[in-house]
Amino acid sequence: MARILIADDNPQNLYMVESLLKNNGFEVVMAVNGAEALDEAVKNPPDLIISDILMPVMDGFELCRRWKADDRLCGIPFIFYTATYTDPRDELFAKKLGADRFIIKPKKPDILMREIREVLNEAQDGSGHAHDTGRNEKEILQKYNEVLFRKLESKVRQLEDEIVLHRKAEEQAFLANRKLALMTEITYQDIQNKMTALRGYAELLHSPRTESERQTLVARQVEIFDTIHNLITKSKDYQRLGTDQVRWVPLEETVRMQMSIQSREPHLILSCDLDGYEILTDPLIDRVFYNLIHNTIRHGIRATRIAFSCRKTPAGLCIVCEDDGVGIPFEEKPFIFTRFPRGDGKFGLFFVAEFLKIAGMTIAETGEPGRGARFEITIPPGKFKKNP
Structure with a gap:
C-alpha cells in the first residue's frame, strides 16, 4: 500500500x-x-x-x-x-x-x-x-522572489478592489440612511399638514351648516383620514430604500400622474412634453414632481399654466419645470432649497434638492421674479434614455 x-x-x-x-x-x-x-x-x-x-x-x-x-x-x-x-x-x-x-x-x-x-x-x-x-540555487531563489512579488502585487490589487467595494457599500449605506431620514421627515410633514386641515374642517362643523354642507365637510375629513393612512402605509416602503431599487421611470407618465393626484385647480393647465424619456432612479422620484407641482399650486398665486419639457445638454438631460405665476423673489432664491426656508410651506423644495442630490442629480431655480418660477433638473449621462 x-x-x-x-x-x-x-x-x-x-x-x-x-x-x-x-x-x-x-x-x-x-x-x-x-x-x-x-x-x-x-x-x-x-x-x-x-x-x-x-x-x-x-x-x-x-x-x-x-x-x-x-x-x-x-x-x-x-x-x-x-x-x-x-x-x-x-x-x-x-x-x-x-x-x-x-x-x-x-x-x-x-x-x-x-x-x-x-x-x-x-x-x-x-x-x-x-x-x-x-x-543553480541562486537562480531558483531569484525566481522564487519573482513569484512571491508577483503574488504580492496580485494580493495588493485584490485588497484595493475589496477596499473600493467596501467603501462603495459604506457610501450606499450612508445614502440609504439619508434617504430614510428624508422620507421620514417628509412623511411627518405631510401628516402634520393633513392634521391641520382636519382640525380646520372640524371647527367648521361646529358652526351652523346645512345638511349638504355638513356631508361635504365630513367627506373631506374622511378623505384626509384616508390620505393619512396611505402616508403611514407608504412609510413602510421607505424602509426598503438603499436596497438598490433603482429602475427606469417614465418621465411624462410620472408627471401626469402626480398632477392628477393633487390638482383640483381647474384653471391650472398642464403642458407636458418630455419626449419619451425615462430616467434610471429610485421610484420615489415621483415625490420630486409632486412637490414641484405643489409649489406652483400653493405659491404661484396667479399661475394658470405649468409646463414640463426637456433638452439634451453637454451635462446630460435637462428637465425644465416652469409656471406663469408670481415667481420667486431674488431675496428668497438663496433659501428655497434649505430645510427651513423663508416663507411658509416650502419644505417640499428641500426634499426635492436632497433627493436629487442623493440620486446624483442637480436642480437650480432660474426663473425671473414676477414672470414665474423655473426649475432645471440635470440628469447625468447614463441615467436617462429615450424610447423610440
Missing part, C-alpha cells in the same frame, strides 16, 4: 483529498504547512507528497526546494495541488524546482486519481522527473 503525505492548511481540502485517497486504498499522512510536512517526511519518508502552495510557516515552493535538495527525499515524487497560484509562470517555476505535476484545484476525483497513479508508476519504473543535481 502506497503511503501519501498531504500538505495543506485548509482543513476542508485536507479532508477531501484524504477521503479520496483512502477510498482508493492509499495510506494517508497529513500536515498543515510545509515545515510540518518536511519534518514528517524526514522521520518517515512517504511514497508521494501532494502539497498546496499558499501555506503559513513554510509555503509549498520552499517545501519543494528543500525537498529536492535533501538526498533522503529528492527521489520521492512531488505534486503541487493549488487554487491560488494558477499563472503559467507559477507552473514553470514549480517544474524548475523539480515538481512532477502542477495541478489546479478543483479537479474531478477520477482525473486527480489518474494523475496520482501516473506519478507513482513513473517513480517505480524510473521514467519520472529526474532530479537536477546541478541546479
Whole structure:
C-alpha cells in the first residue's frame, strides 16, 4: 500500500483529498504547512507528497526546494495541488524546482486519481522527473522572489478592489440612511399638514351648516383620514430604500400622474412634453414632481399654466419645470432649497434638492421674479434614455 503525505492548511481540502485517497486504498499522512510536512517526511519518508502552495510557516515552493535538495527525499515524487497560484509562470517555476505535476484545484476525483497513479508508476519504473543535481540555487531563489512579488502585487490589487467595494457599500449605506431620514421627515410633514386641515374642517362643523354642507365637510375629513393612512402605509416602503431599487421611470407618465393626484385647480393647465424619456432612479422620484407641482399650486398665486419639457445638454438631460405665476423673489432664491426656508410651506423644495442630490442629480431655480418660477433638473449621462 502506497503511503501519501498531504500538505495543506485548509482543513476542508485536507479532508477531501484524504477521503479520496483512502477510498482508493492509499495510506494517508497529513500536515498543515510545509515545515510540518518536511519534518514528517524526514522521520518517515512517504511514497508521494501532494502539497498546496499558499501555506503559513513554510509555503509549498520552499517545501519543494528543500525537498529536492535533501538526498533522503529528492527521489520521492512531488505534486503541487493549488487554487491560488494558477499563472503559467507559477507552473514553470514549480517544474524548475523539480515538481512532477502542477495541478489546479478543483479537479474531478477520477482525473486527480489518474494523475496520482501516473506519478507513482513513473517513480517505480524510473521514467519520472529526474532530479537536477546541478541546479543553480541562486537562480531558483531569484525566481522564487519573482513569484512571491508577483503574488504580492496580485494580493495588493485584490485588497484595493475589496477596499473600493467596501467603501462603495459604506457610501450606499450612508445614502440609504439619508434617504430614510428624508422620507421620514417628509412623511411627518405631510401628516402634520393633513392634521391641520382636519382640525380646520372640524371647527367648521361646529358652526351652523346645512345638511349638504355638513356631508361635504365630513367627506373631506374622511378623505384626509384616508390620505393619512396611505402616508403611514407608504412609510413602510421607505424602509426598503438603499436596497438598490433603482429602475427606469417614465418621465411624462410620472408627471401626469402626480398632477392628477393633487390638482383640483381647474384653471391650472398642464403642458407636458418630455419626449419619451425615462430616467434610471429610485421610484420615489415621483415625490420630486409632486412637490414641484405643489409649489406652483400653493405659491404661484396667479399661475394658470405649468409646463414640463426637456433638452439634451453637454451635462446630460435637462428637465425644465416652469409656471406663469408670481415667481420667486431674488431675496428668497438663496433659501428655497434649505430645510427651513423663508416663507411658509416650502419644505417640499428641500426634499426635492436632497433627493436629487442623493440620486446624483442637480436642480437650480432660474426663473425671473414676477414672470414665474423655473426649475432645471440635470440628469447625468447614463441615467436617462429615450424610447423610440
